[in-house]
Amino acid sequence: MKKNPIPENEIERLKALKEYSIMDSLAEKEYDAITQLASYICGTPIALLSLLDQERQWFKSSVGLGVTETPRSFSFCQYAIMGDDIYEVNNAMENELFAENPLVTGNPNIRFYAGAPLQDENGFNLGSLCVIDTKPRILTNEQKKALQLLAHQVVLLLDSRKKNTDLIKSQKEFQNFIELSKDLVCIANVDGFFYKVNPAFTDVLGYSKEELEGKPFVDLIHPEDLDKTFQEVGKLSKGHKTISFENRYRCKNGKYVLLSWNTSPDPDTGNLYCIARDMSKEKEAELNLISSNKLLDESQSIAKIGSWKFDLITNQLIWSKGHYQIFDLEELPSDELFKAYRSRIHPDDLLNLDKAIENTRINGSDLHYNHRVLFPDGSLKYVVGIGKAYKDTSDEIVGIQGTIQDITEKTVAEQKINSKTKEIRDIKSALDESAIVAITDQKGIITYTNENFRTISKYTKEELIGQDQQIINSGYHPTEFTRNIFVTIANGNVWKGEIKNRAKDGSYYWEYTTIVPFLNENGKPYQYIAISTDITQEKLAKENLNSALVDLEKKNKELDQYAYIVSHDLKAPLRAINNLSEWIVEDMPEMPAEVNTNFELLRGRIQRMENLINGVLEYSRIGRTKIEKETTDLKKMLNQIVDSVVPNEGFKIVIDDMLPTIETEKILIQQVFSNLVSNSVKYNDKPIGKIECLYELLPGFHQFTVKDNGPGIAEEYHKKVFEVFQTIEARDKKESTGIGLSIVKKIIEEKGGEIYIKSENDNGTSFIFTVPK
Structure with a gap:
């Protein structure tokens, strides 16, 4: 029985192949361009980029073959990966290894095969770049060299793909x-x-x-x-x-x-x-x-590669056009080219390059090098090169030939990736310091937790990793709540909200959580990251606050009831005294004038006392009783107030035409204007009193002014007049409870505004107040 060949390093080779994550990936133009070029150069109807895993050979790119993989046991490429040079079968029907191979005796009827191994930088042959024909043939030396060059290019593409997926994507428009x-x-x-x-x-x-x-x-x-x-x-x-x-x-x-x-x-x-x-x-x-x-x-230009050959006997240096393009040089004679070439190598890299070339010249070892190209304008390119020594018939090394590739875009991308990686690490570190972080896969299995997560949940890392995130489910939330979270994030949307969880010891804690889905190239979530903050204390405080608000509401109701009872009990004897005084006056129509005056004074004091009680009750209710807002025409309201509190004669009234219509608690704003206008009437000492109601629109506020030409208020009283029970004139001269301006101030401040006075003695008074829009 024929035994299929297995490389000595097969386990390590398969591991290396797996690290490229290339098997079963989608087609990519960069690889298709190479297989097309290989087919064209070698003149074969079939060209394959074949990668061999344990059981099969899979084609990353193919020309002229309608399948994507075949069993490894049938493959020609299993022999190609056993060495470093091109493996060639000129006529499979005459080759004892392949004469009975199903790929020879049946479709696609292989007769000729040539494969260049795809050897990575660690010496592992991942597969081969091969060309196939249905008739016997022999490749020329130039075709073999081209096939090897293209195989080297495939390995460079694979290395680039492994290091930078984004770079591979950017190469989708390879032929552009x-x-x-x-x-x-x-x-x-x-x-x-x-x-x-x-x-x-x-x-x-x-x-x-x-x-x-x-x-x-x-x-x-x-x-x-x-x-x-x-x-x-x-x-x-x-x-x-x-x-x-x-x-x-x-x-x-x-x-x-x-x-x-x-x-x-x-x-x-x-x-x-x-x-x-x-x-x-x-x-x-x-x-x-x-x-x-x-x-x-063209292929070198597309791939940004160049080829070169240096004869150690004649010192003749030959470059391909792609090589000239990389160094941005015009074609030059060999002696001039060597000088121009060295002048463009970064001085810091020249010594290492010379050492690598000298090692190859003396020992015949493969040449691997990288250096920077420094242009006259100071710009840089990054290049990587490989080469091999070649010998004469006497087995003496007489020259070196190889390829060079411009990897500037890849290098710059890697530098950016490294920078972004550091930035991500810094962000992760900051998150770990301040937030509770967990990552789950698409099935909800925990794959990562930070120290804060483990501290609050009281689980160890080993107890969490690999477990369903339901391990911290408190059972507090209804099923619909949990289902809504899953539907939201499964559709690729971010979910934010408060969640009650249970720690390992059975205690509960609250978190404000943001769950962000990570989407793959098809827009489907493949993992979720949950970033949370501990709001347990805030939730407890809120619960305490809600309890306190309930108690406060209860106490306010009790206070209202108490105030009603007190006011009723206070007003009842006052009304009785007032009625008694009126009866006495009616029964004694001829009482002395001095006694009659005292009775009138008594009834005035009774009225003041009742007004005082009403004022105190009204003051205590401000801010505790919710009043619905309504559309209020302030100009119309002020005209009504003026009609009710300002005498028909002896006063001139000016109402600003710009007074707006606003959404407000109408009864409260009416009370403010009524108090201010009535005060302007009550305390005016001029033959003709003047009252102005003005308006100004401020950013975020309405500003109103009630201005009069009365006696004014000294500056020392500007704040005092707003205090409860405070009056400027004695109550014997001007009847006042001292509560009206206190009510005005409290109403305005409850609405988020402010009130202040501009006035001087004998120069009138302006009450200026604002309310939010």
């Missing part, structure tokens, strides 16, 4: 990075319009970029080539991953050029990514060679 290409490169959308074109389009066809983008590409195709073009494009709808064809395109001057196209669709958008070459002036004999060289240059 060819603005400098001399070939015609474009993106055409699914509607058949040019979406993007590169400058070569304008050079070859003569149209401006604006004239081409947004224009149907069929408008430029020669009428005789339309059917052929439609047939080729139609293959893409049948599953072809790439098509190659030629057609004629009309230039702006009316002439036609022959273009050779390679077109691939984007599986996500359906857009066509196209590369065309102008074949009009090419000689037929040079077509294949020029096409191969051009494609190689």
Whole structure:
């Protein structure tokens, strides 16, 4: 029985492969471009990027094969990963290892195979970049070298993908990075319009970029080539991953050029990514060679790689065009190139590079290096290179050749990632200091808790990790509450609210929690982070406050009842005294005038006492009785107040036309204006009293002024007049309870406003107050 080959380091190799997280991933254009290029360069109908796990070989990218994987036991690539060089089978039917292989005897009828191992930086062969044909063949040395170079590029892409997923995503438009290409490169959308074109389009066809983008590409195709073009494009709808064809395109001057196209669709958008070459002036004999060289240059330009060769005998240095592009140099003679090349290596990196090259020259070891390229303007590029020594027939090392790649974007991205990683660590540290943090997977299983979480829940880390988050469920909240949380976060929305949880010892605690779902690329949550603060004491305080408010409301009701009883009991004897005095006066119509005056004084004191009782009751109720707001026309209200409290003669009244209509407790604002206007009338000492009611709109407030031309109020009394039972004049001169302004002040301050006085003796008084909008 034939035994399948297994590398000695198979366990470590499989572990290395797993770390790349590449198996069963979606197609990516960077890899598709390489397999297409390998197929083209090697002239084979099939090219695969094959990765081998324990049981199967899986194709990250394929050209010409309709399956995504095959059993490892059938694979040719299992032999390719056993060595470092290209593994080639020229005729599988004549090879005892493969003659009876199902892939040889049946579909896809393999006859030829060549695979370059995909060896990572640790020496593990992850798979191979292979080309396959249905007929026997032999690769040329140039094709083998190109296949190895492309395999090296695959490994670099895999390394980049492993280190920076975002970088891989940014490379989805891999073939767009060819603005400098001399070939015609474009993106055409699914509607058949040019979406993007590169400058070569304008050079070859003569149209401006604006004239081409947004224009149907069929408008430029020669009428005789339309059917052929439609047939080729139609293959893409049948599953072809790439098509190659030629057609004629009309230039702006009316002439036609022959273009050779390679077109691939984007599986996500359906857009066509196209590369065309102008074949009009090419000689037929040079077509294949020029096409191969051009494609190689383009692939290096797209991948930002270059190739080089240095002859140690002649000191001749040869660069590919991609290498020149990376160093931003024009093509130079070998001696000038060597000098220009070294002048652009960062001085701090030059010594290490020389040591690495010298080690390869003496020992023949593989060359690995990286350095910075320093340009005259001070800008930098980061490059990484690999190389191998080559020998003459005498087994003497006579030169070194290799590849170089511009990894500036990747390096800068990694630097940003490192910076962001540090920032995230700092944020996490700050959260751990101040918040209660837990992370669960999509099923609610706890995967992380910080120290604050463990402190408040009284569980250890080992007791929490791997447990359902229901471990702290208090059972306090109804099922609907819990279901609402789950529905909210499962739909990718943030949930915020208060939750009562239970600690390990059975005690309860309250948290204000924000649960944030982490979404994958499909918009589905894959984990949740809960950030909480301990509000147990606040909840207890609120409960105590609610209890106190209930007690306060009860006491207020008792106080109202008490005040009613007291006022009733106080008013009853006052009314009796008043009635008795009136009876005495009626029964003694001829009593002395002095006695009659004393009775009138007695009834006045009784009236004052009753007003005082009413005022005290009214003052005590302000702020304790809820009054609904209503739309109030203040100008209309003031006119009514003036009609009721201001005498018809002896006063001039001015009411501001700008007085607004506002939403307020009408009875309270009416009481304020009535007190102020009646005071202006009561204390006015001028032959013609003047009262002005003015208005001014302030940010966030209404401001009102009640101004009179009375005797004024000395500054020392500006605050005193607002105190309960305080009057400026003796009550024998002006009848007053001393409560009216106290009520006014309390009403205004309860509403969030303020009141103050502007006045001087004999210069009138202005009461100015504000209420919020």
